[in-house]
Amino acid sequence: MSRKGTSVERQITEMMSGYTEIDTDYKKLDAQNAARENGAKTSHEIAGSVKITQSATYEKYKLVYMELGHFARAEGLGNDLMRAINPDSxxxxxxxxxxxxxxxxxxQGICSAINKLDDIMNNVDGGRRDWSGIVQECRDYARSNAPDTATEVRRYxxxxxxxxxxxxxxxxxAAEIQYATGLRVSDVHFFRINPDDTLSIVSKAGYRDPHYKIPDNLMDRLKEFAAGKDRYTLINYNHYAYELKKAxxxxxxNYTGTHAWRHTYAYESYHRHxxxxxxxxxxxxAVSKELFHERLDVVDRYIGL
Structure with missing residues (x-):
């Protein structure tokens, strides 16, 4: 069935409908034992056999899935979330x-939701999706690098x-480019370099700028690393975060993630203006335009107002 024009929320609701047992006689232990009898061995396989039984969990997971769905659409992966949501996205x-x-x-809460999603989608079409390894890498990295408590001031x-x-x-x-431009880390991970010494930016938030200008000295250094290539991966995200935290x-x-560069840029740009x-x-x-944001309340959080 074509999902063209079908909302993200409707598609997610339909996906989850077959994997939800709220206010029923459904027993988690019975499902786990049945999974073991059917050959499930790993913790992911066993946990994946258990449906969602709590309304609070359902609502929390649904919000994560909807955000992922909108993210995948913004990436240009199409309207059909059964295809757009894949290991890469x-x-x-x-x-x-x-x-x-x-x-x-x-x-960790986001990872728990995503870890269940491959089973939810497999239940819809009989697929064999498994992104448990991707989720585990995120869990491990978060335990070692993410802050334990929210930090009010994110800028450096x-x-x-x-x-x-x-x-x-x-x-x-990568850090210098983020600081000079306010770009997200996803925009300084992989570069598309144009012949006119600009960048083709396809932002994770859906913003596109085919001729984005960065300072000349930074472009010159980027081109040196790229060595004539017009497509170039500058950094590995985990290594970049490790180096930044060490610095x-x-x-x-106080290390608060790579997004701190965006907060720092916004704060300094606002006061410069x-x-x-x-x-x-x-x-x-002006800062809103520079950060590719339409909502001023988001900009206010960046600049600390």
Whole structure:
């Protein structure tokens, strides 16, 4: 059945309908034992056999799945979420969540939801999806790198010191580009370099700029690394986050994820616009445009208002 024009919420609701047993006589233990009898061996296989039995869990998981669905559509993967949600889009979505500086507990909750989704989708079409390995990598990384508590101030107090302390030159360049532009980490991971020395940006948030300009000195260094290639992967996300956290520790900064560069850029850009004579609302609007955000309340969180 074609899902063209079908809303994300409707598709997610339909997916989950066959994997939900709320206010019924359904027993988790019976489902687990049945799974073992049918050959399930791994914890993921056994846990995946258990349907959702609590309304609170249902609502929480549904919100995660809807966010993933909108993310996949913004990536241009199509309207049919049974196809658009796949290992690649799951990996990209989890990378994006890691970049937002969320707490470990929040990330573990997202991982729990995503870990169930492959079984939910397999139940719909008899598929053999399994992204448990991707989810486990995210869990492990979050335990080691994500903050335990939410941090009110996300920006760096001394961003140049953090950059100077980064030992890996590619990671240093990625940090400099983020600091100079406010781009997300997903936009400095892989580059499409145009002949006119601009970048083709396809943002995780759905924004597209076919000729995005970065400072000339940063473009020159990027081209040196790319060595003539017009498509180039600059960094591995996990290694970049590791190097950034190590640099923060070295200079006494609080590490809150790669998204801290976006907060730092927004804060400094807002105050620069104000110093140049813009009103409060004009400066907020300018930063909103620079960050590819339409909602000023999101910008307010970035600049700490």
């Amino acid at each position: 799951v990996q990209a979505y989890l990378d994006q969540k890691l970049s937002e500086g969320l707490t470990n507990n929040t990330l 107090e001394n961003p140049t010191a953090v950059i100077d302390a980064i030992g890996d030159e590619k990671c240093k360049l 923060c520790n070295a200079v006494g900064e 104000r110093a140049e004579g813009m009103s409060h609302d004009e400066a907020r609007a």
